[in-house]
Amino acid sequence: MNAVSVPTVKLRSGQEIPQLGLGTARNDDATTRRNVADAIGLGYRLIDTAAKYENEVGVGQGIADAGIPRDELFVTTKLRGSEQGYGSTLQALDSSLERLGLDYVDLYLIHWPLPRLDRYVDSWRAMEEAVALGKVRAIGVSNFLPEHLDRLAAETTTVPVVNQIEIHPQFPNRELIAENTRRGIVTESWSPLANANDLLKSPVLDEIASTHGCSAVQVVLAWHLHQGLVVIPKASHPDRLRQNLDVFDIHLTDDDVARIATLSTGERSGGQDPATHEEF
Numbered sequence: 001m002n003a004v005s006v007p008t009v010k011l012r013s014g015q016e017i018p019q020l021g022l023g024t025a026r027n028d029d030a031t032t033r034r035n036v037a038d039a040i041g042l043g044y045r046l047i048d049t050a051a052k053y054e055n056e057v058g059v060g061q062g063i064a065d066a067g068i069p070r071d072e073l074f075v076t077t078k079l080r081g082s083e084q085g086y087g088s089t090l091q092a093l094d095s096s097l098e099r100l101g102l103d104y105v106d107l108y109l110i111h112w113p114l115p116r117l118d119r120y121v122d123s124w125r126a127m128e129e130a131v132a133l134g135k136v137r138a139i140g141v142s143n144f145l146p147e148h149l150d151r152l153a154a155e156t157t158t159v160p161v162v163n164q165i166e167i168h169p170q171f172p173n174r175e176l177i178a179e180n181t182r183r184g185i186v187t188e189s190w191s192p193l194a195n196a197n198d199l200l201k202s203p204v205l206d207e208i209a210s211t212h213g214c215s216a217v218q219v220v221l222a223w224h225l226h227q228g229l230v231v232i233p234k235a236s237h238p239d240r241l242r243q244n245l246d247v248f249d250i251h252l253t254d255d256d257v258a259r260i261a262t263l264s265t266g267e268r269s270g271g272q273d274p275a276t277h278e279e280f
């Protein structure tokens with residue numbers, strides 16, 4: 001397979017984000033280094049990491065190994081809960097850049113709102129400053145509910161470009177997608193494959209897959225793309241990386257989409273409700 005050209009979605013800040021990228025959660029530096037280099041070789045241009053994943057060093061090494069120009073890549077990292085606050089956010093970003101071996105990231109996200117801490121507005125102001133300093137190209141949030149977006153809108157001047165949230169057929173998160181869209185915020189799906197739980201064994205997905213001559217995983221990824229979402233499946237083997245990228249010619253029918261809608265359980269795969277979930 002030649003390197004695939006991934007379509008992009010325009011952010012309100014003007015940059016283009018690739019519509020499909022590589023997730024890296026739960027993989028160590030060595031695995032991440034290999035996956036990132038393999039993925040870039042196949043055509044991936046969006047890499048999603050986080051300080052919390054403790055693999056930014058591996059991401060940076062994989063990028064260096066791949067040897068393509070920096071401006072062809074779109075690198076996202078995230079502010080972990082323990083670093084929220086104005087000064088600590090700026091320090092955390094510098095530490096992330098050092099681990100990544102990069103001068104800037106394309107997108108910096110607040111990983112979780114942690115409303116009990118009440119520091120996400122201060123963190124956001126620091127992120128606005130980081131844009132002015134040239135250390136990040138665009139800033140966004142992750143796991144923000146409408147009330148958290150409302151506070152940023154009321155107390156700061158910049159609207160997030162992205163809200164990265166849990167979305168998969170079991171938890172389609174439609175209301176929050178609509179809220180993001182209404183505010184001009186691009187939605188990015190995390191755990192797009194429901195972290196490979198029993199969803200992937202669904203007979204409904206198998207049947208749809210057989211009509212399109214593809215796998216159940218590819219049907220799920222096509223479902224995200226069909227909605228215009230940005231999607232970041234994590235995979236750790238070259239054959240999976242390749243398969244997950246080979247989805248742009250799968251066009252779901254209205255009937256496919258209606259059948260996939262029957263898979264919704266309303267359950268989050270890990271039970272992490274942004275109103276209460278805390279991780280640092």
Ligand SMILES: NC(=O)c1ccc[n+]([C@@H]2O[C@H](COP(=O)([O-])OP(=O)(O)OC[C@H]3O[C@@H](n4cnc5c(N)ncnc54)[C@H](OP(=O)(O)O)[C@@H]3O)[C@@H](O)[C@H]2O)c1
Pocket residue numbers: 022023024025026048049111142143164165189190191192193194195196217232233234235236237240241243244
């Ligand atoms: N912002 C947040 O709070 C947040 C939370 C969770 C995740 N994320 C981001 O979103 C990314 C994706 O989410 P996720 O990692 O939780 O789950 P996911 O992408 O839904 O699923 C990953 C699982 O699917 C397996 N898989 C991937 N491609 C496959 C294929 N073609 N066939 C069979 N199995 C396949 C992977 O196995 P192998 O790895 O063994 O190949 C892994 O076990 C993360 O890596 C992270 O970057 C963000």
